[in-house]
Amino acid sequence: MNTAIPFVDLRRQYESIATEIAPALAAVIDQTAFIGGGFVERFERDFAAYCEAEHCIGVANGTDALELSLRALGIGPGDEVITVANTFIASAAAITTAGATPVFVDVDPDTYQMDAALLEAAITPRTRAIMPVHLYGHPADLDAILAVAQAHGLFVIEDTCQAHGARYKGRRVGALGHVGCFSFYPGKNLGAYGDGGAIVTNSGAIAGAIRRLADHGRVDKYRHAVVGRNSRLDGLQAAVLSVKLRHLDRWNAARREIAAALTARLGPLPVVTPAVAPGVEPVFHLYVIRTDERDRLQGALADEGIASGIHYPIPLHLQPAYAGVARAAGLGPGSFPVAEGHASRILSLPIFAELREAEIERICAVLDRALSPVLV
Numbered sequence: 001m002n003t004a005i006p007f008v009d010l011r012r013q014y015e016s017i018a019t020e021i022a023p024a025l026a027a028v029i030d031q032t033a034f035i036g037g038g039f040v041e042r043f044e045r046d047f048a049a050y051c052e053a054e055h056c057i058g059v060a061n062g063t064d065a066l067e068l069s070l071r072a073l074g075i076g077p078g079d080e081v082i083t084v085a086n087t088f089i090a091s092a093a094a095i096t097t098a099g100a101t102p103v104f105v106d107v108d109p110d111t112y113q114m115d116a117a118l119l120e121a122a123i124t125p126r127t128r129a130i131m132p133v134h135l136y137g138h139p140a141d142l143d144a145i146l147a148v149a150q151a152h153g154l155f156v157i158e159d160t161c162q163a164h165g166a167r168y169k170g171r172r173v174g175a176l177g178h179v180g181c182f183s184f185y186p187g188k189n190l191g192a193y194g195d196g197g198a199i200v201t202n203s204g205a206i207a208g209a210i211r212r213l214a215d216h217g218r219v220d221k222y223r224h225a226v227v228g229r230n231s232r233l234d235g236l237q238a239a240v241l242s243v244k245l246r247h248l249d250r251w252n253a254a255r256r257e258i259a260a261a262l263t264a265r266l267g268p269l270p271v272v273t274p275a276v277a278p279g280v281e282p283v284f285h286l287y288v289i290r291t292d293e294r295d296r297l298q299g300a301l302a303d304e305g306i307a308s309g310i311h312y313p314i315p316l317h318l319q320p321a322y323a324g325v326a327r328a329a330g331l332g333p334g335s336f337p338v339a340e341g342h343a344s345r346i347l348s349l350p351i352f353a354e355l356r357e358a359e360i361e362r363i364c365a366v367l368d369r370a371l372s373p374v375l376v
C-alpha cells in the first residue's frame with residue numbers, strides 16, 4: 001500500500017529548518033520579547049524590504065489586515081468595495097465587518113482572477129475601493145485594475161493572502177496598490193506557527209493609521225485618539241517568520257518547478273491546467289485544475305490516499321452568509337457564470353516545496369488512469 005500524500009506537509013518543512021527554528025524561539029523566550037519588541041520590528045523591516053515596500057505592520061491575521069486597512073482608509077458604513085465572487089470568505093467578511101458592503105464581480109475564465117473589464121459596470125457613487133485577490137498565488141491584472149481605480153479615485157487593497165513573493169511585471173505584489181494584506185496562516189507560502197498577518201504600503205500616513213487602529217488607537221501609553229482594537233503579530237510568530245522568510249524564494253521556486261512538472265504530465269489529459277498570464281511570476285499557493293469529472297477524480301485520488309481540495313466550492317454571492325447582500329443587489333444563481341461554472345469543476349492538487357518527484361508521478365498516474373477510456 002502506498003503511503004498517503006497530504007495536501008500540505010508542514011512537518012517536512014519544519015524538519016528542513018528545525019535547527020534554525022529552535023534557537024529563534026529560544027531567543028524570544030530568553031528576552032521575554034513576547035509582544036512587540038525587536039523580533040517583531042526586525043520581521044516588519046525585512047518583510048517590507050522583501051515586498052519592495054516602505055512600510056510593514058504586523059497584525060494578528062490576514063482578515064484583520066484587510067479590515068484594518070479598510071478602516072484606516074476611512075471606509076465604512078454606506079461605502080462599497082468591489083471584490084471577486086470566487087475568493088475565501090475572509091476577503092468579503094473584512095469588508096462587511098468594516099461596515100461597508102461587498103460588491104462582487106466575476107473573474108477571468110483562464111486565470112481565475114478579477115475580470116477588470118467588469119469593474120466599470122460595478123462602480124457606483126458609493127464605491128470607495130477595489131479589492132483584487134491574487135488567488136492561488138497568481139497576480140491579478142493589476143495595470144488594468146489600477147487604471148480603473150485611478151480614473152474613479154478609488155483605493156486598491158490587494159488581498160495578497162495567497163501570493164507572498166509573486167511578481168507582476170517584475171515587481172512584488174502587495175505594494176502596487178495602496179495597501180497589500182498578507183496572512184501567515186501556517187499553510188500559506190510564508191506561514192507562522194499559529195495565526196499572523198501583515199499589511200505593506202508605501203504610504204507613511206496609511207501605515208500610521210493602521211498601526212494606531214491595531215493598537216487601541218493609541219497616541220501614547222494611555223491616550224487614545226480613536227477607538228481601535230488589539231491586533232498584534234507576536235514575538236514568537238515574528239521570529240518563526242524571520243527564519244522562514246530567508247527560504248521563501250527557494251520554496252516559491254520549488255512550487256513553480258512542481259507546477260511545471262504537473263502541467264507537463266497532465267497537459268495531454270482532458271483537464272485544464274493552470275494558465276499563467278504574460279508578465280507575471282506566480283507562486284502557486286494552490287495548483288488548481290479544471291475538469292467536468294471533478295468529483296470522480298477527487299474520489300479516485302482519495303481512494304489512493306491522495307488529499308485534494310476545492311477552492312472554493314460556493315461563490316460568495318451564493319453563500320448563506322451573503323444572502324442579504326445578494327438579495328439587495330439582485331444576485332442569485334447565474335449572476336456570475338464564470339465563477340459559478342468553475343466552482344463545480346475546480347480541483348486543487350497537493351503542492352508544497354517538499355513534494356517529491358515520486359509523489360508528483362503518483363498523483364498524475366492516478367488522474368491518468370481515472371481519465372483513460374476503459375478498453376473492452
Ligand SMILES: Cc1ncc(COP(=O)(O)O)c(C=O)c1O
Pocket residue numbers: 061062063064087088090091133159161162182183184185195196197
Ligand atoms: C484570499 C484570502 N483572504 C483572506 C484570508 C484570511 O487570512 P487569515 O486566515 O489569516 O485571517 C485568507 C486566508 O485564509 C485568504 O486565502
